[in-house]
Amino acid sequence: MELYTKDLCVRFATRSGDIPAVNHVSLAFSERQVTGIIGETGSGKSVLGLSILGLLQSNASVTGQIFLGERELTALSERELCTVRGREIALVAQNPATSLNPSVRVGRQIEEVFRLAGKSTPDCRRLTLELLRQMAFSDPKQIAGAYPFELSGGMRQRVLTAIAVAARPQWLIADEPTKGLDAVVRNQVYDTFCMVRDQYRVGFIVITHDLLLARKFCERIVVMYCGRVLETNAARELFEHPRHPYTQGLIASLPHLGMKPMAGFSPAFTDQPSGCVFHPRCPYAEARCRHTEPKSIPCGEGSVCCHRYA
Numbered sequence: 001m002e003l004y005t006k007d008l009c010v011r012f013a014t015r016s017g018d019i020p021a022v023n024h025v026s027l028a029f030s031e032r033q034v035t036g037i038i039g040e041t042g043s044g045k046s047v048l049g050l051s052i053l054g055l056l057q058s059n060a061s062v063t064g065q066i067f068l069g070e071r072e073l074t075a076l077s078e079r080e081l082c083t084v085r086g087r088e089i090a091l092v093a094q095n096p097a098t099s100l101n102p103s104v105r106v107g108r109q110i111e112e113v114f115r116l117a118g119k120s121t122p123d124c125r126r127l128t129l130e131l132l133r134q135m136a137f138s139d140p141k142q143i144a145g146a147y148p149f150e151l152s153g154g155m156r157q158r159v160l161t162a163i164a165v166a167a168r169p170q171w172l173i174a175d176e177p178t179k180g181l182d183a184v185v186r187n188q189v190y191d192t193f194c195m196v197r198d199q200y201r202v203g204f205i206v207i208t209h210d211l212l213l214a215r216k217f218c219e220r221i222v223v224m225y226c227g228r229v230l231e232t233n234a235a236r237e238l239f240e241h242p243r244h245p246y247t248q249g250l251i252a253s254l255p256h257l258g259m260k261p262m263a264g265f266s267p268a269f270t271d272q273p274s275g276c277v278f279h280p281r282c283p284y285a286e287a288r289c290r291h292t293e294p295k296s297i298p299c300g301e302g303s304v305c306c307h308r309y310a
């Protein structure tokens with residue numbers, strides 16, 4: 001089923017004012033499509049992911065809509081959402097160290113998902129070992145008997161992926177799956193994700209700063225800045241022909257493309273620039289960029305939000 005947002009806005013109430021973390025985001029994720037969400041820190045990537053899962057903190061207010069097929073997720077009660085979260089849309093958490101229960105053996109934590117799905121105890125055991133083997137653990141029994149702290153960061157990441165797919169969701173949202181991992185382990189995460197995509201036929205939303213992973217793994221890329229979507233396109237097109245000056249800046253900071261850091265900083269959410277939010281940092285900014293917010297313009301298989309293409 002298609003997953004999509006319509007004019008989604010998320011604001012957080014804080015003591016220093018309202019933080020508009022996600023602004024008017026309308027995105028469609030087609031069934032089984034792999035989408036990467038990229039953008040500098042604080043651009044609203046995680047908030048967008050959490051809003052789809054209905055996991056925003058209580059100071060958040062949401063307007064606009066999120067749909068899974070015909071069902072409007074933004075209209076469901078917390079109880080109804082619980083039947084969607086984990087079973088239909090699952091999260092591969094950002095930090096394996098805090099999202100696994102430290103005092104419960106890994107096998108038990110995976111078995112629990114099967115148990116909640118109504119499987120018998122022997123089936124839970126068997127399915128857990130099968131799943132661990134599929135996650136490229138050569139000795140699933142040993143891993144099942146281990147506590148999270150006995151595993152490396154990369155192994156814990158694979159365990160979290162196992163927990164996410166155990167309920168056979170249609171959608172997986174992975175937030176920074178390669179954060180803090182070295183190159184070898186990042187490649188293992190990539191291999192695991194490819195296996196999951198092919199064997200489980202899930203749609204993926206991968207939130208990441210790892211542009212190499214995004215380019216390698218994703219079919220489509222969404223570029224966020226200040227809670228807005230500035231550009232989307234097929235991954236290949238976006239990396240080879242980035243349209244938005246912000247996307248161009250992100251890509252130019254890649255190590256093999258010169259590692260040129262982008263000038264300037266994201267503005268504070270409480271003090272957003274007028275017109276195009278990127279104009280203070282944009283090498284092409286003109287008068288209209290300072291006072292008129294650009295509309296989203298169709299471009300290839302995606303869109304770009306920039307006056308240069310209007």
Ligand SMILES: Nc1ncnc2c1ncn2[C@@H]1O[C@H](COP(=O)(O)OP(=O)(O)OP(=O)(O)O)[C@@H](O)[C@H]1O
Pocket residue numbers: 012013014019021039040041042043044045046047048057059060209269
């Ligand atoms: N509960 C909250 N209350 C107030 N502000 C929040 C809350 N949660 C997130 N924010 C703010 O929303 C903005 C977007 O945060 P978000 O975590 O989505 O960024 P991100 O793109 O995922 O960044 P990173 O790449 O660093 O993970 C940030 O300015 C963040 O501080």
Ligand code: NI
Pocket residue numbers: 045046047175207
């Ligand atoms: Ni984040």
